Amino acid sequence: MNQDGMSIIVRTVTRFVYGLVLVFGFYVIMHGHLTPGGGFQGGAVVASAFALLLVAFGAAGVKGRLSKHLLQSLEEIGALAFLGLAFAGIGTAFFYNLLANSGSLFGASVALGPNAGFLNTGGLVPLMNWAVGLKVMTGIASIVIVMLVGARKEETE
Amino acid sequence: MRKATLLVAFLFVTAFLLLAATSMRPFGTPNDAAMDDYFIANAQTEVAANNVVTAVVFDYRGFDTLGEATVLFAAVIGVLALFRKLREDER
Numbered sequence: 352m353n354q355d356g357m358s359i360i361v362r363t364v365t366r367f368v369y370g371l372v373l374v375f376g377f378y379v380i381m382h383g384h385l386t387p388g389g390g391f392q393g394g395a396v397v398a399s400a401f402a403l404l405l406v407a408f409g410a411a412g413v414k415g416r417l418s419k420h421l422l423q424s425l426e427e428i429g430a431l432a433f434l435g436l437a438f439a440g441i442g443t444a445f446f447y448n449l450l451a452n453s454g455s456l457f458g459a460s461v462a463l464g465p466n467a468g469f470l471n472t473g474g475l476v477p478l479m480n481w482a483v484g485l486k487v488m489t490g491i492a493s494i495v496i497v498m499l500v501g502a503r504k505e506e507t508e
Numbered sequence: 509m510r511k512a513t514l515l516v517a518f519l520f521v522t523a524f525l526l527l528a529a530t531s532m533r534p535f536g537t538p539n540d541a542a543m544d545d546y547f548i549a550n551a552q553t554e555v556a557a558n559n560v561v562t563a564v565v566f567d568y569r570g571f572d573t574l575g576e577a578t579v580l581f582a583a584v585i586g587v588l589a590l591f592r593k594l595r596e597d598e599r
Contacts, residue, residue, distance in 0.1 A: 384557040389565065391576070423588075430581055437570060446570030451556045461556050468558035476557050476566045479573075483566075486577060490584045501591040 356409035365407035372400040380484035384473035390480040394487025401492040410500050422493040429486030436479050450474035 356362060379386075380393030401417065440447030450458050451474030459471045470477075538544065547564055555563040565573050 384559050384562050384566075386559060387561070389559075389562045423584075426581070426584065430577060433574070433577060437574060446567065446574075448555055448567050451554065451567075459556065461552050461558055463552050466558065473557040473562075474555065474567075476555060476562060479566045479570075480562070483573065483577060487580060490580050494584055494587045497588055497591045 357407050361407050365403055369400055369404060372403065373397060376400060376488070380480055381477070382470070383480035383484075384476045385468035385470070390483030391487050393480075394484040395491060397484070397488040398491035398495070401488070402495045405495055405499055410496070417492070417496060419493055419496055422489040422496070426486050426489040426493065429482050429484075429489065432482035433479055433486065436475050436482060439475065448474040448476070450478075451476075 376393045376396030376399075378393070379388035379396055380390055383389035383393065404417075437446050440449040443449075450456060452458060452460050453474070457471055457473050457475075457477050459469060461469065461472050533539075547560055547568065551557060551560040551563040555567045557563040557567070
């Protein structure tokens with residue numbers, strides 16, 4: 352048995368569940384402006400999928416697949432994208448929603464009152480959800496990776 | 509003696525909280541609902557988002573979300589710096 356990871360039961364279940372958790376997390380991010388959830392929550396769900404992978408297969412099992420430097424770069428890209436989107440409407444105000452009701456990307460209007468919603472609405476809100484989601488998922492994943500690797504190193508000594 | 513002190517403190521805090529709970533406003537009646545009513549009435553026309561909470565978080569109160577993201581960024585940087593130091597010490 353691989354001493355770094357967990358038992359074969361956990362690893363098999365992880366193979367089944369991992370994809371579902373990823374899809375659910377990306378769904379929560381994508382539908383942030385329509386259903387409960389958003390960038391923070393969906394990013395945390397995706398990061399929990401990474402954490403599951405790390406716990407089940409151990410730090411050695413995912414060594415070549417999840418690069419710490421790549422995660423940190425993606426986190427900075429997410430933060431800068433969020434800031435850039437906030438500055439996009441600086442002509443009117445900081446965090447002005449430039450694209451809402453504009454008719455272009457994510458620019459459709461919504462019907463008033465309770466309705467099922469339409470994905471192509473919300474203006475800058477869906478884009479900011481993606482930026483924040485990218486930032487949260489990579490940020491928490493890099494925290495988990497670094498802490499797990501540090502803990503393993505202490506254990507072996 | 510120590511247990512008696514803890515008991516008295518516990519009873520005092522419990523009585524205080526119960527007293528505060530009895531004089532609370534009933535659920536769902538905020539002090540000033542003007543802001544809430546504005547968000548609920550105008551989020552769909554102004555932000556074009558059906559989820560009013562997301563409309564508040566990413567549009568009306570976007571600056572708060574920027575601060576929240578900064579807190580997360582600082583936490584990540586702190587953890588990375590802490591564990592990097594640890595590994596250099598081991599060498």
